[in-house]
Amino acid sequence: MSTVNIKIEGIPYQVESGLTILEAAKKCGYEIPSLCAFNHGECNQGSCRVCLVEATGARGLVASCVYPVNEGMEIRISAPKAIEARRRSVELLLSNHNKNCQQCDKNGSCELLYVAQLTGAREEAFAGAHSEVHIDRLAPAIVRDTSKCILCGRCIERCKNAHGLGILGFENRGFKTFVSPAENRNFNDSPCIQCGQCVNVCPTGALMEHSEIDKVDAAFKAGKHVIVQAAPAVRASLGEEFGYPIGTPVTGKMIAALRRLGFEKVYDVNFGADLTIMEEGTELLHRLTEGGVLPMITSCSPGWVNYAEYNYGDLLPHLSSCKSPHEMQGAIIKSYWAQEKGIAPEDIFVVSVMPCTAKKFEKQREQLKVNGIPDVDAVITTRELGRMIKRSGILFDRLPDEEWDQDIMGDYSGAGVIFGVTGGVMEAALRTVYFKLTGKEYGKVEFTEVRGHDAGIREAAIDIDGTVVNVAIASGMKSAKILLDEIREGKSKYQFIEIMGCPGGCINGGGQSYVRPVFLPKESDDILDTYKEKRAKALYSEDERQVIRQSHNNPQIVELYEKYLGEPNSHKAHELLHTTYAAREGFNEI
């Protein structure tokens, strides 16, 4: 590693060459305010001018997020001219900003407010015209409000990096510039997969999840039987809303909080995940042994399903017909559970707590209704649950650890827990497929060859007593596209593929807690590289602690089939637990 000698505020330091001033200063213990720069240059427009400093060798002040350090450079962050310029830059941003912070769901994690405080910016410093406002509330998953946009471009870059999609871009020029899907369309009228990755990186309230907290409140008010189910990945991130280190599992406290919020039953979606494995594993075996369409591709990620319907309509027969775990569980709550409890399905309101914004889109699909009744009535994200807990005055860290409700669907296996990580659905399915093919359990339990926590493609050849199953895993649509094009060209060597919409899987979903280094002083500097791995560990450790680690060994799943569904892939199971897909006209080009 080559290094250079620099001085910051007159103090000598030796730093890696090639770093920007912003990065070098951080390593030396200085925080220069910044806004548009994000994640090691993932976004580096150099447009906000919030990071200006004095540096020798440069004419005037320089944007520290794009200017590299060089030998002998002397940097002054505290030069009066730099302090004044940074403050002015933030004041300019505030002058064209809708400052209704009290009503803004980003309040508490807003980077604009943070740099305003850091620089001492005064909101009223510049008065003048405001640019035209565009608000899109039509999409079930995401809301766009340009009155809060600082034109940093992070959302544009994230959509490209995660998915190879360019849904968002800058429209118009100069003062009239705004961020939007092409031609100022709304998200619903574009091939946006509603994954929420852009929401995760937006520093302000310009992009937010479409909140459904009001719907949940209304259901309580209407006296419905309000049942909640929480997805595996939520427990690995919810603690971050309350200051816990990233990757701290908070399952017991989350259950206690949900109970105190008034939910009648608190269930784990892991039961639904076990059910998915029973159905999907059986479907895979049928396809393998009876000449069905291969490779079979998992279908539990609605962001991925959206992508497939927009862009690969010809490949839809490859998708498993299984509903996603929370939809399966919702369907069981409104049928079997309702029957056992003697409650009419219309009087039940199912709320799913999800790491994912695309689940808000998924739950309103016509194909996910049974007799006109949706399986799930509302989806709230990990962040929305955090807000509900806070507004109710619950002190999260003082809660006791409680257990899920145990009746009817309280048991779950370790296989269900790992659904939240890329490779997890594949591993869970393999544990059951191995048993179904050989009649015995896989001795090692874990198929570690399919594990990982980042985007990109992983592949493995799994030998099941002489039958080799070639598998591949992709997360983020950029990676998925490679596998899909191979299938289209007839070159795919795989029998089973897992695809997740968000890079790293649900632990990195668009509804998880924001990972903002500025608000995480106790986390290490490389937190943006390591947070997915930390959250994944929280789920793998829960899997290891489970006595039952295969879906087919979950006793309540066995009972559900004995008493109600018959067998996996039965007529009744198909009616309740399987779905269909349809190519969506108009967006078949990427």
Ligand code: SF4
């Ligand atoms: S984006 Fe930030 S500054 Fe703007 S209204 Fe929301 S909290 Fe306030």
Ligand code: SF4
């Ligand atoms: S929701 Fe996903 S697909 Fe849509 S614009 Fe944002 S990042 Fe792109």
Ligand code: SF4
């Ligand atoms: S919507 Fe958010 S991320 Fe996108 S340019 Fe505006 S402020 Fe930046």
Ligand code: FES
């Ligand atoms: S953070 Fe440097 S110009 Fe925006």
